[in-house]
Amino acid sequence: MSTTDSPVVDSTDHVPPLTGRRIQICDTTLRDGSHSVRHQFSADDVATVSAGLNRAGVPMVEVTHGDGLGGSSFAYGFARCPDDELIRTARAQLTDSQLAALLLPGVGTIEHLRRAADQGLDVIRVATHCTEADIAAQHLTEGRELGLVTVGFLMMSHMLPPDRLAAQARVMADAGAQVVYVVDSAGALLPHQVSTRVAALRTALPPEVSVGMHAHNNLGSGVPNALAAAMAGADHLDGSCHGLGAGAGNAATEVLVAALDRCGAETGIATQALIDVAADDVARICAGNLPALDRTALLLGYCGIYSSFLLHARRAAQQYQVAEADIIRALGRHRPVGGQEDLIIDVAIALAQRRQPS
Numbered sequence: 549m550s551t552t553d554s555p556v557v558d559s560t561d562h563v564p565p566l567t568g569r570r571i572q573i574c575d576t577t578l579r580d581g582s583h584s585v586r587h588q589f590s591a592d593d594v595a596t597v598s599a600g601l602n603r604a605g606v607p608m609v610e611v612t613h614g615d616g617l618g619g620s621s622f623a624y625g626f627a628r629c630p631d632d633e634l635i636r637t638a639r640a641q642l643t644d645s646q647l648a649a650l651l652l653p654g655v656g657t658i659e660h661l662r663r664a665a666d667q668g669l670d671v672i673r674v675a676t677h678c679t680e681a682d683i684a685a686q687h688l689t690e691g692r693e694l695g696l697v698t699v700g701f702l703m704m705s706h707m708l709p710p711d712r713l714a715a716q717a718r719v720m721a722d723a724g725a726q727v728v729y730v731v732d733s734a735g736a737l738l739p740h741q742v743s744t745r746v747a748a749l750r751t752a753l754p755p756e757v758s759v760g761m762h763a764h765n766n767l768g769s770g771v772p773n774a775l776a777a778a779m780a781g782a783d784h785l786d787g788s789c790h791g792l793g794a795g796a797g798n799a800a801t802e803v804l805v806a807a808l809d810r811c812g813a814e815t816g817i818a819t820q821a822l823i824d825v826a827a828d829d830v831a832r833i834c835a836g837n838l839p840a841l842d843r844t845a846l847l848l849g850y851c852g853i854y855s856s857f858l859l860h861a862r863r864a865a866q867q868y869q870v871a872e873a874d875i876i877r878a879l880g881r882h883r884p885v886g887g888q889e890d891l892i893i894d895v896a897i898a899l900a901q902r903r904q905p906s
């Protein structure tokens with residue numbers, strides 16, 4: 549299948565910048581998008597969306613709790629459906645697409661990884677904070693031994709300069725990652741910063757290791773950031789239908805695929821079929837929960853805060869009767885990383901106490 553279903557040909561343009569480039573899309577509606585629905589996707593929702601993505605020719609589909617394998621917990625929110633069932637349900641629909649799962653070492657374990665592999669997983673994406681690549685080693689090694697495609701996922705990539713991020717990517721590649729992603733968890737990067745990071749990884753990694761980009765939209769540049777990544781040498785890009793995902797959400801897969809088509813890239817995806825999955829299935833299933841670039845989501849990107857903190861901050865704001873925006877601004881001064889969700893409560897309590905007369 550090719551992406552040549554573009555209805556308009558711009559004959560005045562020069563050669564499109566990605567002409568002939570093959571770009572591998574991973575759709576994370578059913579994983580990162582799970583944050584948007586507080587991890588309440590039903591097995592029916594997963595069956596419908598994964599069938600649609602498979603039909604549209606999306607090559608890779610990520611499915612699990614929003615925080616990855618083992619994420620369903622008091623700390624991260626209980627999922628409606630256990631990972632096992634989500635994975636089995638998606639597997640039954642994905643006749644052509646590869647099935648991927650995310651794993652954060654410590655949230656998910658080697659045992660979770662083995663179970664997922666038994667249920668037909670094709671790809672494991674091992675995520676760490678961008679300074680902690682070494683803790684992905686045993687999961688990447690095990691992934692290779694299980695015959696999976698292995699991906700390293702460097703979260704909060706805005707917190708390191710390009711050369712240091714590239715050194716961490718090298719650690720993941722040496723541990724067996726076949727693709728290493730720049731992950732803009734806070735949606736804090738702008739296109740020029742994505743370009744320098746992707747270019748640094750491309751230079752530091754052996755040619756057989758690919759570079760990927762996972763963009764969030766908190767500064768409104770999810771799709772432009774993904775395009776900048778492709779132009780700087782990334783050949784794996786993430787998106788989610790309608791941009792469903794933590795914070796202001798991700799680069800919207802259907803928008804990204806249409807834009808890549810205009811740039812001359814080959815994704816193998818039927819653009820119109822994908823637009824229909826987003827507009828019909830995902831919009832219906834997630835009505836009322838589609839991500840918005842509202843004040844709090846914008847502040848996440850502006851202050852460089854992990855997108856998955858949004859719902860935790862909303863809950864703390866309600867519980868302690870303080871403004872969400874004040875929590876995010878105060879968190880910005882602490883430079884917290886994923887896993888430090890407790891700090892949100894500390895900050896909310898401190899703000900509430902400051903308001904009380906002593």
Ligand SMILES: CC[C@H](O)CC(=O)C(=O)O
Nearest residue numbers: 580614615703732733856
């Ligand atoms: C909690 C995992 C997180 O949602 C992973 C991710 O997609 C990111 O860091 O952007």
Ligand SMILES: [Mn+2]
Nearest residue numbers: 580733793794
């Ligand atoms: Mn994300």
